[in-house]
Amino acid sequence: EGLRMEDALEEGVRPLRFSIQRQVQVRLSDGDWLPVEGGRVWRLEVRGLGSLNNRLHLSGLNLGEGQEIHLNTPGVADSMVGPITGTGPFENGELWGTFASGEVSHLEWFVPNGVEVTALPFTGMEYAHGYKQVFPTQEELDEAVYQEASGCVIDPSCYSQWASVSNGVGQMTFTSGGASYVCTGQLVATTAADETPYFSTANHCISTTAEANSLVVKFFNRANTCNGAVSAGTTVSGGSDFIATYAGSDCTLLMLRNTLPSTVFWVGWDTVNVANSTAATGISHPNGVEQDIHFGSKGSTTTSCNTGAVAAGSSRVNWSQGTIEGGSSGSGIYKNSAQKLFGILSCGPTSASCT
Numbered sequence: 001e002g003l004r005m006e007d008a009l010e011e012g013v014r015p016l017r018f019s020i021q022r023q024v025q026v027r028l029s030d031g032d033w034l035p036v037e038g039g040r041v042w043r044l045e046v047r048g049l050g051s052l053n054n055r056l057h058l059s060g061l062n063l064g065e066g067q068e069i070h071l072n073t074p075g076v077a078d079s080m081v082g083p084i085t086g087t088g089p090f091e092n093g094e095l096w097g098t099f100a101s102g103e104v105s106h107l108e109w110f111v112p113n114g115v116e117v118t119a120l121p122f123t124g125m126e127y128a129h130g131y132k133q134v135f136p137t138q139e140e141l142d143e144a145v146y147q148e149a150s151g152c153v154i155d156p157s158c159y160s161q162w163a164s165v166s167n168g169v170g171q172m173t174f175t176s177g178g179a180s181y182v183c184t185g186q187l188v189a190t191t192a193a194d195e196t197p198y199f200s201t202a203n204h205c206i207s208t209t210a211e212a213n214s215l216v217v218k219f220f221n222r223a224n225t226c227n228g229a230v231s232a233g234t235t236v237s238g239g240s241d242f243i244a245t246y247a248g249s250d251c252t253l254l255m256l257r258n259t260l261p262s263t264v265f266w267v268g269w270d271t272v273n274v275a276n277s278t279a280a281t282g283i284s285h286p287n288g289v290e291q292d293i294h295f296g297s298k299g300s301t302t303t304s305c306n307t308g309a310v311a312a313g314s315s316r317v318n319w320s321q322g323t324i325e326g327g328s329s330g331s332g333i334y335k336n337s338a339q340k341l342f343g344i345l346s347c348g349p350t351s352a353s354c355t
Contacts, residue, residue: 003131013204013250013347015181016288016326018132018173019053019099024125028118031109039066039112046105046127053130055097056105057175057214060123061088066112067121073100078235083110089238089257096214098237099128099173099180101135128180134173134288134327154322156283156293158226165332165339166293167265170199170217171233171285172330174206181205182288184331185217185254188341189266197256198266201330202344203245206252212242217256219264222291230290234261249314250346252330267332269341274315276300282345284331286323294322315343324348 007017024046031044048054056071063069063085070082079100088095097105105127111117156166168187173180185201199217206212217240221233238258245252274280278298286292296319317333324331324345333343 013329015183015202015205015329016132016134017179017181018134018288019051019128019130019180021057021126021175021178021180022048022129024127026120026125028120031107036110039110039115042109042111044107044109046107046125047103048127048129049103051103051127051129051131052133053099053101053128053135054103054105055099055128055180055216056107057097057126057128058088058095058122058124059093059126061093061095061121062086063121064115064117066115068110069095069121070106070108070110071095071097072106073098073102074104074106076100076102077232078237081237082108090213093122094210094213095122096175096216096237096239098216098235099130099135101133128175130180132288134171134182152323153286153289153292154294155223155227156291157223157228159293162281162283162293162339164265165267165334166222166283166291167220167263168267169283169285169291169331170219170236171221171288171327172201172205173216173218174211175214176206176208176211182285182327183329184284184327184345186283186332186341187256187260187264187266188253189268193266195266197260198243199240199254199256200332200341200344201252201254202346203247203250203252204346205330206242206254207245207247209242212254213239215240215254215256219261221285236260249344251344267334267341268339270335270338272342274298274335274342279336280317280342281334281336281339282317282319282322282324282328282331284324284328284345286325286328288327292322292324292328294319294324296320314346317343
């Protein structure tokens with residue numbers, strides 16, 4: 001409750017915080033050794049009592065030849081990370097698990113036959129302790145108890161003309177400064193249409209290499225049919241590479257590392273200035289829940305939602321249907337006529353409103 005109060009008192013453009021990092025003191029004697037083919041596995045269970053969601057982060061990782069590490073949340077699909085070797089995927093000793101609902105994370109460390117170990121292959125461990133639920137269980141999804149973020153979420157599956165754009169939008173979760181946050185982003189096409197996995201979001205969400213490396217993206221977290229049961233979506237872990245950022249227009253470009261689902265979509269974009277009153281649409285994850293589609297038009301004012309003025313080249317959109325909330329940051333704004341991206345959502349009203 002104290003963390004929720006802190007969130008309510010914070011001002012300015014910021015992403016939606018949902019968990020805090022907790023240091024875990026772990027020793028070799030805390031795990032159990034199990035014999036397996038070709039060697040043995042050291043298995044550790046980490047449980048944060050009362051945590052609504054979690055993931056593990058290892059630092060100082062340095063695995064010997066033939067050794068591997070896996071991280072996962074038991075019973076949660078798409079939560080497995082591994083096998084990891086050497087100094088990790090970014091070759092800097094950092095390893096991030098995948099966010100998942102629940103209290104428990106598992107770590108498994110494989111050591112081949114003939115290798116003696118006297119110390120853990122990492123120097124630090126952190127556990128992300130979730131105090132807001134942005135990863136509902138399948139049971140919650142089936143019961144639709146998590147579908148209404150604010151009473152006015154509009155299902156994008158009811159608008160078939162936006163199906164392709166919806167396939168390019170992902171819920172982002174990442175870690176920064178001792179806490180974890182949720183935003184929205186989207187795959188963006190190159191002029192060559194070569195399916196390079198570029199992913200755009202807001203600068204106030206991700207602006208450093210470390211934040212980019214910690215990224216997890218979930219695609220297709222929405223109803224599969226109009227107002228039907230909500231799918232948990234497909235998780236793409238493994239982080240991203242930091243490509244570019246620009247604070248002036250609050251935008252960041254990343255490149256996702258791991259294999260993408262075959263049915264994702266790369267959204268088009270347009271750099272031509274958009275005229276006032278142009279019909280516009282956005283798709284995001286308000287409050288971190290399933291996708292919402294919102295409709296409006298480019299406004300004629302130049303007043304920002306929180307600073308009194310916007311940077312040159314920025315736009316204000318007046319929404320008439322649907323909602324944006326914390327978690328919507330970084331989502332794309334599209335011209336209805338060509339469904340092309342012309343902006344990245346920076347900020348909005350402090351409380352959601354259907355009107």
